[in-house]
Amino acid sequence: MSLITPRTPPGVMELLPRQQVAFQRMLDTIRRGYERFGFVPVETPVFETVETLLTKSGGETEKQVYFVQSTGAIQQGHKPEMALRFDLTVPLARYVAEHERDLAFPFRRYQIQRVYRGERAQRGRFREFYQCDIDVIGKDSLSLHYDAEMPAVIYHVFRELDFGGFTINVNNRKILLGLLDGLGIADAEKRVLVLREIDKLDKIGRDKVRASLTGETLAVPGDVADTLLSLMAEERTNDETLAALRALGIDNATFAKGVEELTTVVEGLKAFQVPDGYVRINLAIARGLDYYTGTVYETFLKGYEHIGSVCSGGRYDNLASHYTKSTLPGVGISIGATRLFYQLQEAGLIKDGGATADVLVTQMDPALSADYFRLAADLRAAGLNTEIQLEGGKLAKQMKYADKAGIPVAVLMGTDEKARGTATVKHLAKGEQVEVPLAELPAKVKDLLGR
Numbered sequence: 001m002s003l004i005t006p007r008t009p010p011g012v013m014e015l016l017p018r019q020q021v022a023f024q025r026m027l028d029t030i031r032r033g034y035e036r037f038g039f040v041p042v043e044t045p046v047f048e049t050v051e052t053l054l055t056k057s058g059g060e061t062e063k064q065v066y067f068v069q070s071t072g073a074i075q076q077g078h079k080p081e082m083a084l085r086f087d088l089t090v091p092l093a094r095y096v097a098e099h100e101r102d103l104a105f106p107f108r109r110y111q112i113q114r115v116y117r118g119e120r121a122q123r124g125r126f127r128e129f130y131q132c133d134i135d136v137i138g139k140d141s142l143s144l145h146y147d148a149e150m151p152a153v154i155y156h157v158f159r160e161l162d163f164g165g166f167t168i169n170v171n172n173r174k175i176l177l178g179l180l181d182g183l184g185i186a187d188a189e190k191r192v193l194v195l196r197e198i199d200k201l202d203k204i205g206r207d208k209v210r211a212s213l214t215g216e217t218l219a220v221p222g223d224v225a226d227t228l229l230s231l232m233a234e235e236r237t238n239d240e241t242l243a244a245l246r247a248l249g250i251d252n253a254t255f256a257k258g259v260e261e262l263t264t265v266v267e268g269l270k271a272f273q274v275p276d277g278y279v280r281i282n283l284a285i286a287r288g289l290d291y292y293t294g295t296v297y298e299t300f301l302k303g304y305e306h307i308g309s310v311c312s313g314g315r316y317d318n319l320a321s322h323y324t325k326s327t328l329p330g331v332g333i334s335i336g337a338t339r340l341f342y343q344l345q346e347a348g349l350i351k352d353g354g355a356t357a358d359v360l361v362t363q364m365d366p367a368l369s370a371d372y373f374r375l376a377a378d379l380r381a382a383g384l385n386t387e388i389q390l391e392g393g394k395l396a397k398q399m400k401y402a403d404k405a406g407i408p409v410a411v412l413m414g415t416d417e418k419a420r421g422t423a424t425v426k427h428l429a430k431g432e433q434v435e436v437p438l439a440e441l442p443a444k445v446k447d448l449l450g451r
Contacts (some may be wrong), residue, residue, distance in 0.1 A: 013129070023353075065117075069082070088113060089113055105139040106138045109135055135319075137324065139327075147294070148265045151168045155166050174261065193218060282298070296315075315330070354407065354408060355387075359409040360409045383440060408428060424437055
């Protein structure tokens with residue numbers, strides 16, 4: 001029988017054990033950060049009914065959906081009834097609508113699960129990937145203070161992840177829509193096209209964006225384009241940007257509401273004690289044109305802006321309008337964990353993790369197996385993850401295994417050490433080793449691990 005060549009399917013991230021440990025620790029850090037703010041975990045099935053999943057889609061989204069169908073259904077000519085989720089928002093909408101009577105509102109949920117999109121597989125783009133979402137869903141209304149809380153969550157999570165400096169960009173879609181209307185761009189389709197060009201400002205620069213705005217297709221007057229672009233200046237503080245918006249004197253209710261909401265968010269961030277240097281009003285953010293209705297967020301790592309936003313989100317008016325008559329406004333953010341991990345690994349900002357074990361108990365003498373089991377039990381009881389080398393063999397081979405597996409500390413005990421009531425502890429990376437009484441073994445291992 002000929003062998004099948006093993007290969008990873010395109011568009012997925014499959015990691016070696018030490019990389020997987022690093023990825024899992026990143027997810028654990030995000031999870032802890034979410035729980036610190038009182039968010040509760042939710043999991044939804046990997047697939048939803050086609051009716052649920054495609055209610056709000058069509059066009060490009062439907063082209064990216066993976067349909068789920070049994071071989072029996074295929075043989076009988078049935079159309080697929082299920083499809084793999086392509087994000088965590090539509091499943092959340094269905095979940096909240098279905099369990100509305102059992103949930104406490106405002107409902108604060110986090111969800112860390114894989115999603116699936118039939119995109120063209122390419123470097124850094126995935127068909128299967130983890131998203132780490134949080135959302136606060138209100139019943140009938142939701143205070144703007146939650147819009148201020150979201151950047152506070154981002155701040156604490158990314159400080160804990162310790163990838164370096166970062167900036168949380170904040171905007172309000174009402175400002176841009178009202179501003180365009182007030183400046184004479186009233187046509188809805190044209191506003192969308194103008195916003196899309198403005199959204200490219202950080203990517204292609206001011207001159208190219210201005211050329212696109214004033215070009216033949218959009219034909220935005222030069223003075224209007226200059227007014228729009230002058231508001232995007234990075235050198236302003238948040239308070240200066242808000243003052244500049246008010247000074248425009250735009251007589252438009254949508255614009256005024258957007259400035260008021262953004263002011264509330266900025267003031268809330270100060271109360272949440274998020275330092276000014278981590279949050280910037282960026283009026284160029286126009287993401288989620290067809291979805292977000294107010295506050296929007298994009299987060300960039302300093303020095304690695306080319307990676308793109310590593311955490312995005314915003315406010316929406318009614319999460320589950322297709323599934324319930326209740327009004328359920330919300331605000332949320334999402335971290336694309338798989339893409340983030342891949343990009344940071346490529347940039348050298350994430351190192352491989354070690355093993356899950358803190359210490360390896362080696363086997364120097366098969367006759368002492370029971371003693372090794374007791375040593376391991378004592379170490380585990382002291383809170384240390386402990387692996388035992390059960391096969392024995394040459395000590396050099398056991399040490400090589402520990403080093404390759406990423407286990408930092410090895411414990412050695414032969415007949416001489418047993419007679420003395422001691423064991424030798426060795427830190428593999430530092431090359432330090434010391435013989436200690438068995439009663440002091442857990443404390444010494446922790447000392448070598450810096451705990």
